[in-house]
Amino acid sequence: MLGLSAKDTGFLLFVTFLTLATPILLQPFPESSSLAQFNAGYPDLMQRFAIFGIFAIGFNILFGLTGYLSFGHAAFLGVGSYSVVWTYKLLSFNVLPGLILAIVLSGIFALFIGFVSLRRSGIYFSILTLAFAQMSYNLAYSVLTPLTNGETGLQVYGSDPQYLMGEGSPDVPNLFGLVMQDSMKVPVGDWVFTFNVGYYFTAVIAIFVFYISLRIFRSPFGLILRAIKTNRTRLNYAGINTRPYMLAAFVISGMYAGLAGGLLAAMDPLAGAERMQWTASGEVVLMTILGGAGTLMGPVLGAGFIKYFENIFSKINETVLHDWFGALPEPVRDFLIGIISPFVGDGWQLTLGLLFMLVVIFLPGGIMEGAKRIGSLFRRKPSQGGGSPAPKAPVEAAETSNQPAE
Amino acid sequence: MSDLKKGISRRQVIKTGLAGIVATGIAPTIITRAYGYTNEPTGSTVKFGFNVPQTGPYAAEGMDELRAQQLAVEHLNGEGDGGMLNTFSSKMLKGNGVLGKKVEFVTGDTQTKSDAARAAARSMIEKDGVVMINGGSSSGVAVAVQGLCQEAGIIFMAGLTHSNDTTGKDRKANGFRHFFDAYMSGAALAPVLAKAYGTDRQFYMLTADYTWGWTQADSMKTFLEAEGWNMVTDVRTPVGAGDFSSYITPVLQSGADTLILNHYGGDMINSLTQAVQFGLRDKQVNGKNFEIIVPLYSELMAEGAGENIKGVYGSMNWNWQLSDPGTQAFVKSFGEKFGAPPSNSAHTCYVQTLLYADAVERAGSFNPCAVVEALEDNTGSLEGISSASNKGFLFDGMGNGKTLYRSADHQCFKDVLVMKGKESPSNQYDVLEIVETTPVSQIYYEPDHEMFGGAEASLGTCNPGA
Incomplete structure (x- = not known):
């Protein structure tokens, strides 16, 4: 189907199912239970999962396939956001023109940065991209204030022209009248599931770009990119000029980042310069490595993992811990809270850092490698006991059943 | 085998996809019928959101704001000595929560970044269901969060924000500022x-x-x-x-x-x-x-x-050394609880929380539009200022003397303190002295002043949300 092998089609369908069912899957705990704290099925976070998933998928096309580590992808994120907010200001709150502009502009921007940076490889390439991103950040932060509104962030004012605003057009981001922030809350017993327009909009786009990335991974073009990672010199000796391929990969991943940035502004009509800061560039590197660079699903899982930590773990403060351990005797309680509190709330980055270290040391292939190892444990058992399993089917099953790790 | 599998998952996908399409299509209609306004509190409690910088260059101010907000919630729920509830000129708050509902709160970290502040605010609105957001220690953040609250349909009671834009060119119907401006x-x-x-x-x-x-x-x-x-x-x-x-x-x-x-x-x-x-x-x-x-x-x-x-x-905007009863009551309960006098950012957040609660009581509803109407009031005006814009909600006993919440731009007007670093401080908190209390008539301006967005600036209409 769609030019994919049966196995890949199954994989894509599985990912599609997971993405569409996210509002239900991320809301596992009943509202009245104390574990409701860990529910993540609210629109803002789900949108972030999808958007940063797109960002990481795009980054993985460059880093995962070619091994070129860009430390400046946040610049494209920012370009995407600013273009969308500018179309709000000039045209209307319809997100579509903005998203197209975001992809085009970030593509052009990536073409320029890539053309210069790709003259070098390895650490020099990383430093060049980092330098460009920091430069863009500083430009957005102070020099280009009329264009970016500096630290305050670019936003839409009532006095903006908005030439395409009709009489009845909504004054919030929408797709031909379908308002992004609208949601439907469905109470089922003690659970409340929130189906949000914006989330499904980003989810459909995420599935589509995931499909494109799948095609790239399986294409001859993808093969050349992998070859560049393995031995670039050898490719050059074989008479293949690798730079156009590299530049294409760089531009594609820049466009993915621009799309992600545009979607951020499509969900929330504001663009801030800090989106371009080096920490944002570093974050997508972390996501990719944590999930598993070079795997299709890994970066998405990594993105979900980090955003979950950032939004859920950071909310567990001492009051919550007191609630949890309220039943224990006081010395034990204070001891437990004393131990745990540095790792939650403000300390969520500490926990994430520790996890990151553990993953890099023990699972260099990221979450995906962990999932594979667990999968292979389960696979061997029936084959030893049962005697005659079809050798191919379990591999396929493992490939898909690895996914629900999120 | 793989065909069978594909068939099943495809059917699942189509089913889920259809559910999604149906859901998105009918979402707006369902919501407008089910809810009167965003996060209408249905149980015996109501949630406030306190969004303050807990990290970054303004963190010290943010943590002090959080202490004051915590104190305000205690006083609203009838715990502690009641603080300014005893001196506030409006006597609607009885220390039994707000409209009989116990007040709870959630906190967020703005990191003094517009993006992070909006993410924290969105999670408080969408996940925790707050009806009001208070706090912030930076005008960039205040302007960003105020815009978000306007879109989401909840009330924003600004904390420390001193930019003219907050109630100037960026003013919003759902946003209110007690703090003074540049x-x-x-x-x-x-x-x-x-x-x-x-x-x-x-x-x-x-x-x-x-x-x-x-x-x-x-x-x-x-x-x-x-x-x-x-x-x-x-x-x-x-x-x-x-x-x-x-x-x-x-x-x-x-x-x-x-x-x-x-x-x-x-x-x-x-x-x-x-x-x-x-x-x-x-x-x-x-x-x-x-x-x-x-x-x-x-x-x-x-x-x-x-x-x-x-x-x-x-x-x-305010200093703990003032001698009016409101200030003394607040400094006493803050000092007894936290062992230090409150800063003026703490004061403004405390006052804003009480003002919101009072407006809800007077409106008899948490509906943002009713609250906006109650805070605008339009029956009070400051003495000694002859201007058509001089009307709004007049109150006293909150530490700044007679104060007007002006209805035209949702900005408070009150006396301003000119301060000077003390030459010989007696203790670590006694570092500033009050040089002059500038009367409000000297600092009054019209809502269409050119520094405040001119005639173009407008509050727009209040938004109760879905």
Whole structure:
């Protein structure tokens, strides 16, 4: 189907199912239970999962396939956001023109940065991209204030022209009248599931770009990119000029980042310069490595993992811990809270850092490698006991059943 | 086998996809029927959201705001000694929660970044279901979060935000500010400075590069030039720069005899300390002593800057040393609970929380539009100011004397304090002295003033949400 092998089609369908069912899957705990704290099925976070998933998928096309580590992808994120907010200001709150502009502009921007940076490889390439991103950040932060509104962030004012605003057009981001922030809350017993327009909009786009990335991974073009990672010199000796391929990969991943940035502004009509800061560039590197660079699903899982930590773990403060351990005797309680509190709330980055270290040391292939190892444990058992399993089917099953790790 | 599998998953996908399409298609209609307004509280509790900087250059202010908000919730729920509930001129709050519902709160970290602040606010609105967001220690953040609350349909009670834009060109119907603004600082400070330092001064400004810094620099320039002072230059510095030495070195070569630091929080502590260490205040320029001015003061900054603050002029919204009963009640309960006097950022957040609760009681509903109407009120006006815009909700007993929540732009009007670093402080909290209480008539402006967006600026209409 769609030019994919049966196995890949199954994989894509599985990912599609997971993405569409996210509002239900991320809301596992009943509202009245104390574990409701860990529910993540609210629109803002789900949108972030999808958007940063797109960002990481795009980054993985460059880093995962070619091994070129860009430390400046946040610049494209920012370009995407600013273009969308500018179309709000000039045209209307319809997100579509903005998203197209975001992809085009970030593509052009990536073409320029890539053309210069790709003259070098390895650490020099990383430093060049980092330098460009920091430069863009500083430009957005102070020099280009009329264009970016500096630290305050670019936003839409009532006095903006908005030439395409009709009489009845909504004054919030929408797709031909379908308002992004609208949601439907469905109470089922003690659970409340929130189906949000914006989330499904980003989810459909995420599935589509995931499909494109799948095609790239399986294409001859993808093969050349992998070859560049393995031995670039050898490719050059074989008479293949690798730079156009590299530049294409760089531009594609820049466009993915621009799309992600545009979607951020499509969900929330504001663009801030800090989106371009080096920490944002570093974050997508972390996501990719944590999930598993070079795997299709890994970066998405990594993105979900980090955003979950950032939004859920950071909310567990001492009051919550007191609630949890309220039943224990006081010395034990204070001891437990004393131990745990540095790792939650403000300390969520500490926990994430520790996890990151553990993953890099023990699972260099990221979450995906962990999932594979667990999968292979389960696979061997029936084959030893049962005697005659079809050798191919379990591999396929493992490939898909690895996914629900999120 | 793989065919069978594909079939099943495809059917699942189509089913889920259809559900999704149906859901998105009918979502708006369902919501408007099911809910009167965003996050209507249905149980026996109501949730407030306190969004303050817990990390970054303004973190110290944010943590103090959080303490005050916690205290406000206690007082609303009838715990503690009641604080300003006893002195507040409106007697609707009885210490039994708000409209009989117990008040709970959730907190968020703005990190002093617009993006992070909006993410924290969205999660409080969508996940925790808050009806009001209060707090913030930066105007960039306040403007961003105010816009978000307007879109989401909840009330924003601004914390410390001093930019003219918050209730100027960026004013919103769902947003309210109790804190004073840069215009008021300039109007109150300039005459005092002219009296103290003469009318012939060359001043150099270092300005935090965002909405607050811009409007603050603009206001200071306007009012000081009206006193006959002359601006040498205005240099923009990034927020959270940490090291300001490269910005301070050129000051002495510029021929300026006065340095105005439009910085706040940790930034102001660093820039003032470095300016003093560079020996600026020991210099003589143009035959006059070199002077430093910090237009917006706070107790926490004064404490942080220590010795260097002595003799430096600035302005404040409120100070714990005031002697009115409201201030005394608040300082007493804050001091007993936390062991230190409250800062003016803490005060404004405490007052805003109570004002919101009072407005809900008077409106009889948490519906944002009803609350907006109650806060606008339009029955009160300040004495001694003859202007058509002088109407709104008039209250007293909250530490600033008679205060007007003006309905035209949702800005509070009250007296402004001109402060000066104490030469001989008696303890670590006693670092500032009140030089003058500038009467509100001197700092009053019209809502269509050009520094506040001119005639174009408008509140828009209140938004109750879905």
